[in-house]
Amino acid sequence: MNGSQPSCTIALAGQPNVGKSTVFNMLTGQTQYVSNWPGKTCEQKVGVHSGNGTCLRIVDLPGTYSLTASSVEEQLARDYLIQGRPDVVVVILDAVSLERNLYLVAELLNLPAPLVLGLNRMDLAAQQGISVEPHVLQAALGVPVVPVVASRGQGLCELVAAAVEVARNPHAWTPNRPEIRADHRPVLAELERLITVHVPQPYHPAWVALKLLEGDSEITRLMHDRLGEDWTPVHAILIRHEDAFLAVAGGRYEWIGRMVRAAVVRPKPGQVTVTDRLDRVATHPWWGLLVLLGILGLLFWLTYQIGVPLQSWLEVHLVQAGAQWAHGRLHSVSPVLAGLIANGVIGGAGTVLTLLPILAIFFAALGLLEEVGYMARAAYVMDRFMHPMGLHGKSFLPLFLGFGCNVPAVMGTRMIESPKARLITILVTPLVPCTARLSVVALLAPIFFGAQAMWVSWGLVALSLLALAGIGVILHELFLGGEHNAFIMELPLYHLPSLRTVLQGVWQRTVEFLKEAGSIILVVSVILWALSTFPGGEIERSYLAAFGRLLAPLGRLMGLEWQMIVALLTSFIRKENTIPTLAVLYGAGQEGAGLAAVLGGRMVPAAALAFLAVQILFIPCVATVATIRQETGSWGWTALSVGLLLVISLLVGASIYQLSFLAGWGI
Amino acid sequence: MRQLLGGRLFTARAAALGFTPGAEVRVIQNIGRGPMIVTVCGARLALGRGEASKIQVEVL
Numbered sequence: 001m002n003g004s005q006p007s008c009t010i011a012l013a014g015q016p017n018v019g020k021s022t023v024f025n026m027l028t029g030q031t032q033y034v035s036n037w038p039g040k041t042c043e044q045k046v047g048v049h050s051g052n053g054t055c056l057r058i059v060d061l062p063g064t065y066s067l068t069a070s071s072v073e074e075q076l077a078r079d080y081l082i083q084g085r086p087d088v089v090v091v092i093l094d095a096v097s098l099e100r101n102l103y104l105v106a107e108l109l110n111l112p113a114p115l116v117l118g119l120n121r122m123d124l125a126a127q128q129g130i131s132v133e134p135h136v137l138q139a140a141l142g143v144p145v146v147p148v149v150a151s152r153g154q155g156l157c158e159l160v161a162a163a164v165e166v167a168r169n170p171h172a173w174t175p176n177r178p179e180i181r182a183d184h185r186p187v188l189a190e191l192e193r194l195i196t197v198h199v200p201q202p203y204h205p206a207w208v209a210l211k212l213l214e215g216d217s218e219i220t221r222l223m224h225d226r227l228g229e230d231w232t233p234v235h236a237i238l239i240r241h242e243d244a245f246l247a248v249a250g251g252r253y254e255w256i257g258r259m260v261r262a263a264v265v266r267p268k269p270g271q272v273t274v275t276d277r278l279d280r281v282a283t284h285p286w287w288g289l290l291v292l293l294g295i296l297g298l299l300f301w302l303t304y305q306i307g308v309p310l311q312s313w314l315e316v317h318l319v320q321a322g323a324q325w326a327h328g329r330l331h332s333v334s335p336v337l338a339g340l341i342a343n344g345v346i347g348g349a350g351t352v353l354t355l356l357p358i359l360a361i362f363f364a365a366l367g368l369l370e371e372v373g374y375m376a377r378a379a380y381v382m383d384r385f386m387h388p389m390g391l392h393g394k395s396f397l398p399l400f401l402g403f404g405c406n407v408p409a410v411m412g413t414r415m416i417e418s419p420k421a422r423l424i425t426i427l428v429t430p431l432v433p434c435t436a437r438l439s440v441v442a443l444l445a446p447i448f449f450g451a452q453a454m455w456v457s458w459g460l461v462a463l464s465l466l467a468l469a470g471i472g473v474i475l476h477e478l479f480l481g482g483e484h485n486a487f488i489m490e491l492p493l494y495h496l497p498s499l500r501t502v503l504q505g506v507w508q509r510t511v512e513f514l515k516e517a518g519s520i521i522l523v524v525s526v527i528l529w530a531l532s533t534f535p536g537g538e539i540e541r542s543y544l545a546a547f548g549r550l551l552a553p554l555g556r557l558m559g560l561e562w563q564m565i566v567a568l569l570t571s572f573i574r575k576e577n578t579i580p581t582l583a584v585l586y587g588a589g590q591e592g593a594g595l596a597a598v599l600g601g602r603m604v605p606a607a608a609l610a611f612l613a614v615q616i617l618f619i620p621c622v623a624t625v626a627t628i629r630q631e632t633g634s635w636g637w638t639a640l641s642v643g644l645l646l647v648i649s650l651l652v653g654a655s656i657y658q659l660s661f662l663a664g665w666g667i
Numbered sequence: 668m669r670q671l672l673g674g675r676l677f678t679a680r681a682a683a684l685g686f687t688p689g690a691e692v693r694v695i696q697n698i699g700r701g702p703m704i705v706t707v708c709g710a711r712l713a714l715g716r717g718e719a720s721k722i723q724v725e726v727l
Contacts, residue, residue, distance in 0.1 A: 066683035070676045100685045100708040215675045245675065249682035253690075266709075275711070276695075283713075285698055380713045384701040487702060487715030488680060 006048060006057035008167045011081060013108065014092035015101050016063035017373075017492035019120045022150040023092055024060045025501050027160065044076075051157070054164055059086065067107045068216060072419055075218070081111050082202055087167040089113045090159065092150075095125035095132045096493065098264055099256055105143075106178045106252040110207050114173040116163045117145045118155070124495065129267035137263040142175040151498050178255030180210070181247040187237060188213060194234050198226045213244045275493045279377065283491070288381040295374075296400060299365045303358060303404055310357035319350030339533060340526070348525025351574060352518045355407060355623060359513060360506055362401055362408035366415075367505040371497035375415065376489055383487070389469045390476025392416070392487070395425040399468075402432030406624040407517075410631050411509060424475045426628060427641050430620040431468035431648075433461050436575035437616050443579060444615075447596045448608035456609070460616050467617065467648060517626035524622045528573055539584055544569060558614065558653040559607025559661070568618055575621055606660035614653035619645045668692050668707075673721040681722065684712060692724055 014020040028047025045060040061080060062073035081089065089108060093101040098119075108115055119134055138145040144162045148155035166173060180188055192209040199205045200222075211219040212234070220238075224231050281287045323342040330338035369375045375397070383393030391399075394416045402409035409429045416422040433441075441460055445453035532544040539545055548566035555565045563585040570577040579595070586598045603611065619642045620628070629638040668690045671678050685708025686692070695711065696704040702713045714722075 066679065068676075068679040068683075070679060097709045100710055103683050103685075214679070217675075245678055245682070246671075246688070249687055253687045279695075279704075279711075283696060283704060285701060376713070380702060380704075383713075383715075487713070488684060488718055489702075489713045490684070491704065491711040491713055493711075 006055045008087040008164070009057045009059065009084075010163055010167070011059050011061055011084070011086035011089045011113070012092065013061045013077065013081075013089055013104065014063055015065050015094075015097075015104050017490060018063070018092045018094040018097075018101060019150045020060070020063055020092045022498055022501055023118065023120065023148070023156065023159075024058065025498075025504050026150060026153055026156055028058055049160065051160070054160075056160065056164070059084070064104065066104060068214070071417065073417070081108070081113060085202070086113055087170075088116060088163050090116050090118055090163050092118045092120050092148075095119050095121050095147075096128060096130060098132060099260055102256045102259065103252055105141075106255060109143075109175055109177045110210060112204060114166045114170050115143050115175070116159065116166050117141070117143055118148045118150075118159045119145055120148045120150050122147045122155075123149050123152075124493070128273060131265045133263045137259065140176065140259045140263060143173075151496075176255075176259075178252045180213070180244075180251040181254070184213070184241070184244055184247040184251075187241055187244070191234065191237055194230070194237075195223060195227065198223065198230070200226065210248065212238060213241065214248050215242070215245055273493070275373075278494055279491070282374070282377040283380055285381070288377065292378050292381050295369070295378075299362075300404060302365075303361050307357045307361045311354050314354050314357070315350065318353060319346060322346045322350070340529065343533075344526040344529035345522070347529065348522040348573075351525060351623060352514065352521050355405070356510065358405050359408050359411075360510060362404065362412070363506045363509045364502060366397070366401075366408075366412055367502040368497055370415070371502055373492045373494045376491045379489065380491065389472040390480070391425060391472055392418075392421055393489075395421065398425060399429060399432055402429050402434060404435060406430055406432065406434050406620055407513075407627045410624060410627045411513065413631060420479045423632065423637065424472065424479060426631060427475060427637070427644065428468050428472050430624060430628075430641065430645055431464055431471065431617070433464045433616055434575070436621065440571070440575055440578050440615055441612050444599075444608070444612060447599055448603060448605060448612075456612070460612055463613065463652070464616055467652070471644070471648070513627070513630070516630040517623065520626035520629060521622050524626075525573055528570070528622075532570065539566070539581070545585075554650075557657070558610045558650070559604065559657040560611055560614075560653075561602070564611055568614065571615065571618065571621070573622055575615075578615060606657050606663075609660055610653045610657035613656050614649045617645060617649035617652055619649070668722060668724050670723040671721060672723060673718075677718070677721060681718075684708070685710065686722055691727075692722070 012020060012024055024045065024047065027049045047058050047060070049056045049058055059080065061077040064071070064074045064077050067074055067078045067081075080086075089111075091101075091105055091108060093105070105115065105117065117137075119132060119137070122132070125132055132147075134145045134147045144166060146155055146159040146162050148159055150156070179185070188209055191212060192205050195209060195212070196205040199208050208219055208223065212223060215238070223234070227234060282291055323346045326342040326346055327338050330341055366375075369378070378397055379393035381393070382396035386392055386396055395413070398409045398412035398415070400409075401412050406429055409432065410426055413422050413425045413429070416425055438457070438461070441457050442453075445456050449456045528544075531547075532539050532542045534542060536542055545562070545566055548562040548569065551565050552562045555562060563582065566585060567578045567581040570581040582599065583595045586595065586602070619625070625638060625642060628641050629635060632638060668686055669688060671681055671686060673681070690707055693706045694703060695706060700716065702715045703719055704711060704713055705719075706712070
């Protein structure tokens with residue numbers, strides 16, 4: 001039935017790595033709509049499932065191990081379950097790690113929404129000799145349990161049917177709930193009695209009392225404010241029972257043990273799985289490193305074989321052709337309009353379009369590695385190298401991608417769980433020299449340094465990375481006070497990837513980029529085109545050039561002339577723009593062939609070195625800035641990132657110039 | 668596993684992952700100063716050295 005309103009809302013919950021995304025993708029397909037949770041940078045996925053005459057809204061909650069308030073994801077999941085009031089919660093469990101997955105179910109049973117459990121990966125469990133009886137589990141739990149093999153789409157209809165059934169008859173639901181360990185039950189009852197009057201809607205007193213005993217910071221603060229003077233007796237109880245959390249957790253595991261005893265049969269330990277065999281190499285300190293470098297090498301090779309040619313093709317046949325067409329058509333109408341459309345709009349759109357092949361390849365690679373389960377191993381292997389920089393293993397892959405292009409690197413930081421670590425990684429990503437920056441250096445260095453060009457280039461790359469490490473450490477001190485996030489990371493079993501999920505991920509990320517970052521890039525391109533054209537019609541007589549001349553005194557500190565400053569400003573759109581801008585401003589012709597001759601004479605080595613250093617450290621290109629804005633959700637952090645790089649590049653440029661001058665390279 | 672020596676957040680996270688008194692922890696890899704790999708409650712986990720030191724176990 002098209003156009004019908006969803007009849008009920010299902011929240012999809014589950015611990016990480018259980019295959020929840022696969023279930024969500026299978027059920028909602030193309031109707032998925034990715035946005036951010038209100039006020040947060042964590043992504044929210046909502047989709048619609050229609051079939052069998054029903055229409056359901058499915059909200060994919062972030063994967064969480066439990067519902068404490070310690071991470072953004074857990075906070076979000078909890079808030080949605082309490083305030084969003086879904087009609088039913090479908091919890092996805094992995095048959096292979098059932099005992100652990102049930103911990104989340106134990107928490108969810110304390111919340112009002114009814115549950116339905118989807119037991120996923122029944123095929124993998126069977127392979128490992130683990131046998132699970134859904135009926136027995138259902139009888140023990142008092143909650144519907146539906147066996148599912150999400151990767152093959154099996155059992156999903158039954159799961160949806162069960163969910164709808166429960167949503168329609170919420171009062172028929174009588175689960176077997178876990179209880180706190182017996183010795184703590186009187187305390188819990190006492191707490192509940194003390195607070196019950198003050199508990200605000202939509203919270204339930206029983207749940208609030210349990211959370212207080214657990215020591216949950218958000219709930220403690222909430223009730224502290226609510227109770228005012230009456231907080232004192234409550235506080236006394238909580239202090240006396242500070243270790244109550246273990247009683248709560250213990251109670252849950254005792255309950256899990258009972259539920260699982262009859263339903264699950266495990267094989268004898270000592271059986272070596274495929275995962276064990278692969279991990280002997282993948283997590284080995286040295287072999288693992290080689291494997292990782294091999295995979296990354298493969299990724300970049302693919303990018304150059306497929307991505308770059310595609311990029312060039314798009315550039316020539318779409319962007320340039322489009323610009324020429326527009327110019328031809330509109331020139332007679334109005335040269336200004338022609339310029340605006342051809343260079344501003346189509347040029348800007350071209351910047352976005354030509355990025356797409358690279359983005360698609362990187363997203364596909366990241367998605368595939370995540371699906372297969374290798375991502376965690378990569379983070380594990382790189383972790384000890386990241387620590388000196390105040391980062392974690394998970395930051396390595398996004399940063400490494402930055403060598404290809406900073407845009408997917410920034411987008412790749414989504415895999416980092418801690419918001420602060422993610423922010424730090426995003427802020428240092430622009431310091432990774434991307435191929436665009438490197439291409440400018442590669443072109444200019446030989447002009448000034450001849451045979452030593454290679455040393456200069458490597459030196460500049462090393463400089464960038466040193467700056468990255470240094471800034472990383474500083475930001476780590478500032479934001480995290482030097483403390484490290486608890487490093488406990490699950491290494492999921494390897495399994496065959498679902499190509500459908502990977503491709504869907506690529507599509508989603510690409511569309512998201514086009515919508516959010518793409519619009520910013522287009523607008524800025526047009527603005528910069530206008531600044532570099534008006535009022536004189538040519539760049540030498542434009543506002544941009546005037547601005548460059550204005551900054552000439554600043555440039556002199558670095559040995560740079562105003563033309564070079566303008567070139568740096570135009571590199572904001574695309575790093576490669578530096579070359580043609582220099583060519584035009586120095587009258588060396590569009591191709592830059594005469595540029596070598598012209599520049600060679602105009603810049604002393606000290607100044608050239610400074611210029612290249614500034615170029616490589618300069619503010620990120622507009623695409624990266626737009627992506628930073630997309631990923632941080634805040635103009636403030638974006639501005640900080642730009643400011644940070646501006647300051648670094650200018651300071652380094654000035655220092656290099658002055659120091660080299662003193663060293664005698666000024667002649 | 669016998670005891671968890673850590674703040675509230677660490678305890679909550681560790682407990683949710685399967686570290687409860689009486690649970691069986693098996694060490695898979697323990698090389699150098701990097702994180703170690705263990706299995707607990709049917710899952711493989713990578714544990715940083717700092718975190719590992721907060722988990723008190725009894726050797727079987």
